[in-house]
Amino acid sequence: MKKIFMALTAAFMLHTASAKSVFANEGRKAGAIADPAEGWSRLFHEVLVDVTIMGVIFAAITIYYMLKYKRKSPDQVGSCKKLSAAQMWGWALIPAFVFMADDFFLAANTWSLWNIYRKPPAGSYEIEVRAEMWSWNFIYPGGAAAVNELRVPAGKPIALRMTSSDVVHSLYLSDFKVKEDCMPGRVTYYWFYPKVPGEHVLTCTEYCGAMHSGMYGKVIVMPQEEFDNWLKKETKA
């Protein structure tokens, strides 16, 4: 058991030490914009490896014990060993420190990514979002408006300022790995970074009544020029 535990600890330490900074800042040119969605995918992959190692080790030990210590005769009893004081403290403190080390490692990486998520880059294109039962209203600078279709230019960070005119909604862009609630009486925000033209799903992820699941639409990422033309047309209208 001691050996197994040492192996577990070693696997953790090695894993933690070998994992360099996993978020988006690494290897990026100075001045370039970090994409939160990319950072998300990298960190999620990292955590997936982390929890899989933990889970496999834990499950393997459990299965090993389950098979090894099957009862062989009806009168057989367990070994009922008592731990010495040193073993007791060891089995309390060492796992606690290993878990905490992993927690702080994950928390530090999450915090770095969090700072990217929560700080829209300078020069972001700002769009106002007003949610209502059961549609999304997008209002562009200059007054153009759209319903359920969020058209954005490719290659530009987009910042959304969001509020709601009735109940709580939540604007979820699953492909851009981000969401935040839209509430009456409060303004929330986030930003995302659409790089290539294409269409993505947007949904509502806070329960808002009968048509909650009908409150969906599209993010349409357009080439800058096309977007400018569309915006000009809509603004005039």
Add this chain to the structure above:
Amino acid sequence: MSAHVKSGFKEWIFTTDHKRIGILYLVGSITAFCLSGIMAVLIRLELWSLGPTITDDPTTYNVWLYMHGAVMILGFQIPALTGWFANYLAPLQIGAKDVAFPRLNAFSLWLFWAGVVLALLTFVVPDPPDVMWTGYPPYSVVTSGNTALYSFTVLVMGFSSIAGGINLIATIIFMRAPGMAWGKLNMFIWTVLAAFTIQLIFVPVLGSAVTMVLFDKYLGATFFNPGMGGDVLIYQNLFWFYSHPAVYVILLPGIGMIFEIVATFSRNRIFNFKVAVYGGVGVLVLITGEVWVHHLYTSGLADWLRVFQMVTTLMISVPVGILMISLVGTLRGGAIDYKTPMLYGVGFIFVFLVGGLTGIPLAMASLDLAVHDTHFVVAHFHFVMAVSMTFAIMGGTYYLFPKMSGRMYSETLGRTGFWLFLIGVFVTFGTMFFVGLDGMPRRYYDYQMFPQLENLHKVQTIGTMIIGLAVITILISWIHGLVAGEKAPSNPWGSRSLEWDTTSPPGPGNFGGRSIVVPDDWDPYCYDKPGRTL
């Protein structure tokens, strides 16, 4: 029950005996489980295909969701663990003749039944509540659904829980048999004490939150109306300030029951018992009130608060990890017999492992921004709480079955039920993780925007049917055991714990007139010395 006690209808209704009250809690909570289980089947059938499948009214579907969530938690898990297990087992394990306040106990039982009846009214009232079990305003205030029914169900169940909590805490502190020192208590007793402590501190917060909703909707108050100076986020904070601790109210007695099962069927001492009690159960109680913001990572709270509670949330891994190490360590050097309760015991370890580890990405605020309120979360909390605790309830009920009924259940039926349950769970909720990662939000009546997920949804619906089959098998095994089971000996599992040191079922006063005096070298997990009768 015993031959010298009448067991007519009247004797059951007016009973103040903790064992009968426990059994009535069991009947009530299993009724609630079956009802909200049927809701789950309806929900999954609706999601079988794109577009309307079995109902074309989304509100009907939302009422099913409300029933499933609210009744599973308030009507099944909390009463089964803190009503049925705690009432039945705690006095027996501490060598008491009954609880401290038997009539208060009967009162909390009937309040619970009143709560079940209120929940059932959902099927009768013209505009049933459709506010989910969370009841977030402003929706719960503006909806035409009957939010009052929701508030009153929560309040009645809450009162029942507080009365039960005072009772069991007083019982454990003052009713222990002479010589039953704190250091000699069972793991289950510690977890019950911890769960009820949490319940007493936090239930009033939930009570105040749902009462404020009631005031807003029916009496014109404006707690949550920003147009009149209110704030919608107050409710979410209050609600989760209770409802995260509520997870531990459910989790702790369940894990305590799993410890009892694993120790008994391994015939082994609980590994590192003191550390599991202080570092596991104790630290969970201390940490439980400082993590609720992880339910609100996407609610626009201050960034520092979200980051701070991310750290506290990740720290939950420390006490839970210590408990899991103790659980697996108990298997080591044991003499394991895989009877039905033990299958649930070890099955719990794997289900809880999947649930616990998938909680780590959810605890990390940045990752949560993408998966919050998707099916990934639904899968996570079904593994970590819903299913793992249902395993504890099923396993514990099989474990206590001979004691409470005086009869044995059929092992074949019991094992069949377990394997169906396990397979069904992994098919349903294992698949649900992938659906969630693909962006499917929860509480959706339809998923037109994700047509590619239809096949995965079909797999989940099939998994739910397997779970349904498992539950039917389990119920049949219980009824079969009650009607045709062999007579149970007083200690069928060869346990050393005090609750088996009496007849099956125990008569009034629990120990057949004996006054239990606990010797100095008593240990409920002492298998290396011959067993004895106190």
